Amino acid sequence: xxxxxxxxxxxxxxxxxxxxxxxxxxxxxxxxxxxxxxxxxxxxxxxxxxxxxxxxxxxxxxxxxxxxxxxxxxxxxxxxxxxxxxxxxxxxxxxxxxxxxxxxxxxxxxxxxxxxxxxxxxxxxxxxxxxxxxxxxxxxxxxxxxxxxxxxxxxxxxxxxxxxxxxxxxxxxxxxxxxxxxxxxxxxxxxxxxxxxxxxxxxxxxxxxxx
Numbered sequence: 001x002x003x004x005x006x007x008x009x010x011x012x013x014x015x016x017x018x019x020x021x022x023x024x025x026x027x028x029x030x031x032x033x034x035x036x037x038x039x040x041x042x043x044x045x046x047x048x049x050x051x052x053x054x055x056x057x058x059x060x061x062x063x064x065x066x067x068x069x070x071x072x073x074x075x076x077x078x079x080x081x082x083x084x085x086x087x088x089x090x091x092x093x094x095x096x097x098x099x100x101x102x103x104x105x106x107x108x109x110x111x112x113x114x115x116x117x118x119x120x121x122x123x124x125x126x127x128x129x130x131x132x133x134x135x136x137x138x139x140x141x142x143x144x145x146x147x148x149x150x151x152x153x154x155x156x157x158x159x160x161x162x163x164x165x166x167x168x169x170x171x172x173x174x175x176x177x178x179x180x181x182x183x184x185x186x187x188x189x190x191x192x193x194x195x196x197x198x199x200x201x202x203x204x205x206x207x208x209x210x211x
Contacts, residue, residue, distance in 0.1 A: 038201060
């Protein structure tokens with residue numbers, strides 16, 4: 001959790017279960033995430049962490065139980081539905097188009113002000129302001145295929161922040177980046193929490209949680 005006082009309950013997972021054939025991936029799982037909170041989701045490989053996050057982010061539907069946002073039941077049919085409700089997930093496998101630039105990838109997935117899609121300079125100014133606010137730095141004119149894993153992760157976070165996400169799920173975010181990039185990531189996570197956003201940090205590394 002963040003070091004500051006956190007706010008009201010943003011997300012509630014209530015008695016969620018999910019089965020894949022004979023495998024019970026989740027069995028009556030409940031949790032709460034508050035606004036401005038960094039919530040660690042711990043467990044060994046195969047414990048069901050990613051399954052739970054895929055349900056919260058609209059990639060899977062639970063067999064039973066429900067997810068609530070601000071006390072209202074969420075029925076998500078896709079990740080697009082989750083985005084519209086302010087929920088995004090950054091996966092270990094990035095959802096980017098390598099032959100396009102950073103700015104073009106952001107524009108392609110942005111559903112806000114249509115002027116940003118048509119005006120390249122205005123889009124860049126908007127992204128620059130956001131990067132300054134959250135301690136992110138990436139060249140907007142670089143081809144995505146030429147980015148490092150850490151830079152691609154930053155881009156996924158920027159895409160989510162451009163859609164004014166309220167809850168960001170980071171699935172094992174340090175598994176593919178360098179220690180220096182991990183320290184930069186945690187600085188960004190703290191800034192997001194200070195701005196009132198909620199973060200679910202999926203990991204099996206205790207040292208990351210303590211940090």
